[in-house]
Amino acid sequence: MKVFLLITLVLSSLFGAKVVKISEKYESSLKCKVCHKRIVDEWSHSWHAKSHFAKDEYFRKSLEYVSRKTHRSLNAVKVECATCHNPRISVTKTGEDYEIASVMGLAKGSKVEKAVNDKAISEGINCVVCHNVDKIHDEYDKTKRGINRVEWTKNGLMTGPFKDAKSPYHKVQSHEFMTTNPNKLCFVCHANDRSVSGLVFTDMQSEYKGKKKCVDCHMGKRHKDYASTYKMYNGKARQRMVRNHGFKGAHFASMWRNALALKLQATKRTLTVELYNPQPHNLPSGYGSREIVVEVSYKKGTKVLKEKSISLTRTYKRKRNKISTAHLARKQSADMSIPAHGKKILRLPLLKGADSVEVKVYYRLVNDEVRDLLDLKEAIFFQKMFIVSKVLKLKK
Numbered sequence: 295m296k297v298f299l300l301i302t303l304v305l306s307s308l309f310g311a312k313v314v315k316i317s318e319k320y321e322s323s324l325k326c327k328v329c330h331k332r333i334v335d336e337w338s339h340s341w342h343a344k345s346h347f348a349k350d351e352y353f354r355k356s357l358e359y360v361s362r363k364t365h366r367s368l369n370a371v372k373v374e375c376a377t378c379h380n381p382r383i384s385v386t387k388t389g390e391d392y393e394i395a396s397v398m399g400l401a402k403g404s405k406v407e408k409a410v411n412d413k414a415i416s417e418g419i420n421c422v423v424c425h426n427v428d429k430i431h432d433e434y435d436k437t438k439r440g441i442n443r444v445e446w447t448k449n450g451l452m453t454g455p456f457k458d459a460k461s462p463y464h465k466v467q468s469h470e471f472m473t474t475n476p477n478k479l480c481f482v483c484h485a486n487d488r489s490v491s492g493l494v495f496t497d498m499q500s501e502y503k504g505k506k507k508c509v510d511c512h513m514g515k516r517h518k519d520y521a522s523t524y525k526m527y528n529g530k531a532r533q534r535m536v537r538n539h540g541f542k543g544a545h546f547a548s549m550w551r552n553a554l555a556l557k558l559q560a561t562k563r564t565l566t567v568e569l570y571n572p573q574p575h576n577l578p579s580g581y582g583s584r585e586i587v588v589e590v591s592y593k594k595g596t597k598v599l600k601e602k603s604i605s606l607t608r609t610y611k612r613k614r615n616k617i618s619t620a621h622l623a624r625k626q627s628a629d630m631s632i633p634a635h636g637k638k639i640l641r642l643p644l645l646k647g648a649d650s651v652e653v654k655v656y657y658r659l660v661n662d663e664v665r666d667l668l669d670l671k672e673a674i675f676f677q678k679m680f681i682v683s684k685v686l687k688l689k690k
């Protein structure tokens with residue numbers, strides 16, 4: 295029995311996406327730092343650098359929750375989520391045999407366990423994730439994402455935007471998804487995120503409007519700087535048009551300022567709050583249970599008469615209508631996000647006696663329901679990030 299299990303354990307790791315082993319020379323961003331210091335520093339503050347379960351409390355606790363509620367081993371769920379969060383993992387699929395071995399205590403020291411705890415994936419979405427993508431299979435079924443949508447380059451070959459680059463440390467290759475069509479690279483993972491029962495809770499690709507590049511906003515405009523400070527060209531480093539590798543997004547309060555536009559109007563009895571989203575994707579978007587909070591205060595002079603808070607969020611139900619995270623959802627509530635290049639209108643009753651009304655709009659990474667469910671503790675998951683506010687004087 296033991297032998298049979300061990301054999302199937304080895305076999306099961308042979309199926310799934312094709313793995314290309316990365317040598318120690320390339321696996322860590324520290325190896326790139328001598329020549330690409332600026333880029334490594336920028337990237338290290340990004341949430342791509344925190345996509346590993348050890349570095350993101352929300353991700354780790356969601357993962358543990360999925361494991362608990364589906365009665366599957368934690369390692370099997372880690373492998374599954376690695377599809378997009380840690381795509382250089384060396385085992386890309388586990389089966390029933392692993393579950394049995396795990397329950398029987400035979401999984402210690404297995405390939406799966408080694409893969410999950412390997413330091414090679416501890417940096418999350420690092421340089422050799424994006425720059426080792428060789429092919430993106432857009433002809434594949436749209437449910438195949440992350441690892442299952444790409445092929446990797448040979449160890450030591452970096453794909454990049456430049457056609458004429460030379461490096462003493464690695465081979466280089468230029469690709470259209472690093473130059474004219476980078477959205478294709480982002481959509482490998484930023485699309486069709488689905489629950490264990492197949493419910494799609496976010497799909498940035500299908501909601502996307504227009505041809506704007508993700509990198510224009512999340513890596514900033516191209517500007518002059520060194521791609522590498524190594525003196526490669528006649529004893530000199532060359533200036534290039536480069537981008538910032540900070541990938542700033544929802545976890546950075548500065549990014550939320552004015553991400554939405556606000557308009558207020560009043561008739562005799564009704565206050566109309568219009569939220570316009572100038573971005574090419576919905577807001578919130580990305581992960582489920584994100585929240586936009588609209589706070590309204592009715593005032594007379596400087597005195598606040600009444601306050602009201604409206605939550606624009608999505609909630610999820612698992613088996614037997616119990617509340618859950620997006621990943622276990624069988625059902626989801628109506629989409630409350632503000633559509634790309636579109637608006638959401640809220641109509642509220644006005645308050646008698648008020649002579650002005652102030653509306654403030656905020657964003658939160660997770661709503662109360664899921665934050666409590668997972669017992670998140672880190673301050674960032676309690677933070678209210680300011681977006682926009684306005685005051686409207688009311689006519690008597």
Ligand code: HEC
Nearest residue numbers: 323326330333334337419420421424455472476521536537
């Ligand atoms: C999420 C994907 C992603 C990750 C992770 C990533 N890059 Fe990039 N990188 C890109 C894209 C896309 C471009 C092309 C940007 C453009 O010019 O439009 C790029 C450009 C570059 C360039 C060319 C110069 C420049 O700044 O535009 C270098 C060099 C580079 N990356 C190195 C690195 C290193 C080193 C790391 C790890 C610290 C890294 N990249 C991590 C996506 C990524």
Ligand code: HEC
Nearest residue numbers: 320326329421452454455456459461463466521522524526
């Ligand atoms: C010894 C120096 C050195 C080290 C170490 C190094 N590189 Fe480079 N790399 C270069 C030089 C030089 C260039 C060319 C820069 C130019 O043409 O402006 C380059 C270019 C690149 C490009 C752009 C290629 C293109 O065609 O656009 C990428 C991507 C890249 N490196 C990634 C990495 C990654 C990832 C690591 C770490 C695993 C790394 N480099 C380590 C020197 C280095």
Ligand code: HEC
Nearest residue numbers: 341344345350378379479480483508512541542543544545
């Ligand atoms: C290999 C999969 C993968 C690819 C490719 C990828 N991303 Fe991501 N991205 C992720 C994951 C996973 C996270 C969430 C990390 C976390 O919060 O733990 C993320 C987070 C982000 C965030 C949110 C950061 C924040 O502060 O909240 C932005 C913005 C982003 N990615 C932009 C991009 C862009 C632009 C590209 C294309 C150049 C890209 N990503 C390519 C998987 C990917």
Ligand code: HEC
Nearest residue numbers: 480484506507508511542543544549550553573578579580
């Ligand atoms: C015109 C600028 C613009 C473009 C283009 C753009 N975004 Fe965004 N994105 C924003 C703004 C503004 C926000 C809200 C503040 C923030 O999170 O950065 C945002 C938020 C996000 C978030 C967090 C969403 C949430 O509600 O939690 C992710 C993930 C993201 N963008 C990824 C992408 C990807 C992937 C693309 C390309 C397919 C893209 N963005 C294109 C401006 C842009």
Ligand code: HEC
Nearest residue numbers: 350352353356357375377378439483484487579580581621
């Ligand atoms: C299809 C690719 C994909 C798969 C598979 C995937 N994720 Fe993600 N995940 C993403 C992307 C992209 C983001 C960033 C979206 C954003 O910033 O709003 C993300 C963000 C998250 C976040 C938010 C983190 C934060 O700090 O705000 C959590 C939690 C999360 N994922 C949990 C999971 C779990 C648990 C699994 C496995 C059961 C999983 N993900 C599998 C693509 C994926």
